[in-house]
Structures are given as C-alpha cells and as structure tokens.
Amino acid sequence: MELVRDRATLRLEVPMTASRDARRNGPAAVRRVDTRGGADGRVPDATVARLATYLRVLSTLADRSVTTVSSEELATVAGVNSAKLRKDLSFLGSYGIRGVGYDVTTLIEHISRTLGLTVHRSVALIGVGNLGQALAGYAGFATRGFRIAALFDADPARIGSEIRGLVVSDIAHLDAIVAEHGITIAALAVPAAVAQEVCDRVVASGVTSILNFAPVVLSVPAHVHLRKVDLAAELQILSFHETRKAAAALTEAVEA
Amino acid sequence: MELVRDRATLRLEVPMTASRDARRNGPAAVRRVDTRGGADGRVPDATVARLATYLRVLSTLADRSVTTVSSEELATVAGVNSAKLRKDLSFLGSYGIRGVGYDVTTLIEHISRTLGLTVHRSVALIGVGNLGQALAGYAGFATRGFRIAALFDADPARIGSEIRGLVVSDIAHLDAIVAEHGITIAALAVPAAVAQEVCDRVVASGVTSILNFAPVVLSVPAHVHLRKVDLAAELQILSFHETRKAAAALTEAVEA
C-alpha cells in the first residue's frame, strides 16, 4: 500500500463537496438536556482522545504538502484501524469524498473546531518545581495551540523568579490573574500532599478544567473536568506486561 | 454508608466526587496465559490501569495504620464504583472477607505482585532535555518501585554531565548498559523528529517496554509494549470539554 501520496497528490482542490457545512445549528432552537459538542452530535470520549492524534498526523501531512489522504493511509500512520478512524471522523460530519479520501486542510479545520482549538485558550500552571519547570518550557504546548499564561507557586523562594519569560506569581493572587486572563484550564504540578487543597483553590478561582500531575485522586465538583497524568502508574502498567511476558516465556519453555 | 469504624479502621468524609477517567487502548495483544505458577488469570487492561491507583490509595491507608477497608470505602477514595472495584480485585483472586472487607496489607501485597513490582525493575531514560531532566528527578518513581538506572542522550554537550547522581551516557553505549543492568523498560523523552529512530535503537538493545513522551506515533514490534504520554493531547481533550460546556451554557441561556 502506498502510504502517503506525496506532493502533487491528485486533485488540488476540493470541489464543492464540503458544501454542507455542519455549522452550529443557530436557528434550530435546540432540544434540552442535550450536552452537545461544539460541532455536531455527541462525540464519544474514546474518539475525542484519538482526534488529537489524528490532528497531529494531519499537520505533518500538511507540512509535506499532502492535500488528500484516505482513511486507510491516515489510519496506518495514526496507528489505528481504518474503520475506527472513519467512524471517528463520521462523528464530526461527512467531510470525506468517496473514491478519493479526505482533504487534509478541511479535516484539520473540522477537528480543530471540534476540539475547541479555534478559540484562544490560556493555561495556568500551578507549581514550578521539578516537573512544573519542565512543563513551563515544553515547546509542544505552544505548537499545538496552548499558551501558558501564568505560573504559580507557594514557595517564596520561587515567587518572583522568571521562567521562560514568565514571572512566577504567588498563588495568593490566583483569583485575580485567572480572571484577568480568562483562564479556564489549569495544570497542577504540585506535591501530592497539598494537591487537593490547591485543587480546591483553583476550582474556586473559576477554572473548569484541570490536568493533574500529582499522584493523588482529586475530587472536584461535577462541573469541573479532571484528567490526570500519573507517571509512575504508567511504568507500573508496563511492569505488569513485563511480568506477563516473562510468565508466557516460561510457559512456552515448559511446553517445549 | 457508615464509614467510621472503631479501632484502626478507616474513617473518612468524602464529598461527592465527579472523577472521570479516560481510557486508553493500545494493541490488545496477548493470548492465553497460564494460571499456574502462583500467577493469576487474565486481567483486563482497564483493570490493570486502575490497580495502580488502588495500590497508591492503599499505601496511604497503610500509612495511617488502617488495617481493613471495605470495597465501598476504597472505591470512594479511589474515585470509582464499588462494584467495579470488587470485580477488579476478583481478577487477582478472592482476598476479601465477606461481611468485613479487605485486609489492607494483604491487598497491597497481591496488587504489587500482579503488577510485577516485587521484582526489581530498572528503567532507562533516553533524552535528558527539558522534560527528561524533570523525569530523572521525579521522586515519584523511586517511591513507587522504580529506579532510573541509566540516562542517555545524543548531545555531546550533555554526555558526561551528572544529573541527580547519574552520569549521562552516550546513546552509543545503549546496548552494553542495557544488558549490564538488565533493563527492560525505557522512557523516551527525545525530540519528536528523532523519536522513531531512537525507539528502534532502544528496541534493538533488548528493551521490551517503552513509555513514549514524544508527540509522535511510534511503531514497535509485536513483542514490545508501548505506552504514550501526550501532554498537549491532554490539554486538547480538556479543551474539547470546555467547548462542550460553553455550548451547553449557551443552550441553557437560550432556553431561559
């Protein structure tokens, strides 16, 4: 299979297929309890998680001037099954062209819109210790649409210092700064012992999405979205599989 | 639910939580695994991911000298449904006592064994840039059973320098050092552009589990387990939910 039809890939332009634009149904009043996404109907959690990957892959294709890509090609590069990819994309609407594939630019636009990346989002980073400093300097955030707008810490020794052009603020000023920048997302890179306390303050300041790096289970009100990155847990999961592999090898040896 | 019990049993007052969890999926390979040899039956992927959390929570309970915990209590603290927790634990065997609950110490032991944490596991960290240095210094690894045994980089400026008591080795020496320390797990914190190349070298050196921090889709042989941590993707997922919330608020406003 030809993975990616490079340069000068077939058609240069999308005809008028993208005519039926699934824009937000402004006129059509809306039902009720429907918690709908920004673009279309409901998008499954598992799909949302993959959209980020598709978006990244599509960006690299765009950089290589690839204009069109089939689900089979895109799926291979993204490391998923092509049927799954098509189903995922179908939640955003019908933006493919049968017999041809998907227009890279169009797809990037629609995924970006679905993920809410078309509006500017500022992120607050709480805790500039070991991990926090690395996050503050992580280039991947900026290149994928996020700007760390403020750094906070509770340690007087760190407050006032400058990291990558940003001054570390006293967490006491959280409320004011969050309001000022219209921050709705915060990343928590604080010690486990104080994570819940800091989390509560962050929630109180008006933040509604939290990415937690501390190895504790945080509890937040229902209207706040919480995700976690547990580094040690990731290694433990790998460890589990290592054990399993070792056991399988043993079994095989015994059988032979 | 009566959470308080006399003696050294857990007491807590947990507010209602809305903890959410995203699931990941990778190539769910693996086939039959023998139940012999003190091992356990098949444990679902989703369960394995949660075991790490249970273990962490149980450790804090043990620190507080709690000796017994019911599924209801443990589930509340871990942020999951109690039926799910019981089912998860049942995959390890029957270690609970009806009418009483689970013995904290016993449970810690069994989960640790299932996750393969009873054998020493050394981890290689490839790439000591921004993020890599933070990982090298992350205390959470050591406290949860992992030791970073070697640091590698390709940059001559970094090779030879010392980070947290470990000297950065030239990645050219990967094979020898991996073999010497019996390393089977590696964490990749290298630039996206070289991630696949480095990954291939790591695999060739004999590593069979990889934790990838680079924002690229890596491909590895079937016998190697791969997990990824995509920081920007986490924010994008939160962004999606922010958008969704904004849309819901709008809908509400229109209705009112």
Added chain:
DNA sequence: CGCGATTTGGGAAAACGTTCACAAGCAGCG
C-alpha cells in the same frame, strides 16, 4: 447457636467500543 447486619464474589444484563462488511457515491476513462 441462631439471627440480623454487613460485605464479598460473580452471574447476567446493559452499556460502550471496535471491527466487519458492503451499499452508495465519486472520479476517470473509453
């Protein structure tokens, strides 16, 4: 010892997610 209160373990159903498989749509060509 029997009883009531409690809690596990697991069968069964429901919910969710993935994969299959194919009709429908589109482009290109003769």
Added chain:
DNA sequence: CGCTGCTTGTGAACGTTTTCCCAAATCGCG
C-alpha cells in the same frame, strides 16, 4: 453515458467493560 476502480459512511456483529443484583460468607450479639 455506462463501466471500472476506489473509498467513504454506516448497520450489524462482535468483544470488552461497567453496572446491577443477590446468594453466600462472615461477624457480633443475645
């Protein structure tokens, strides 16, 4: 214009995970 080749979009099958629910096990007490 019809035919061929290719690819999307999606209903249905399948597999996995979660949840429901209750019999069985255990404890404490009278």
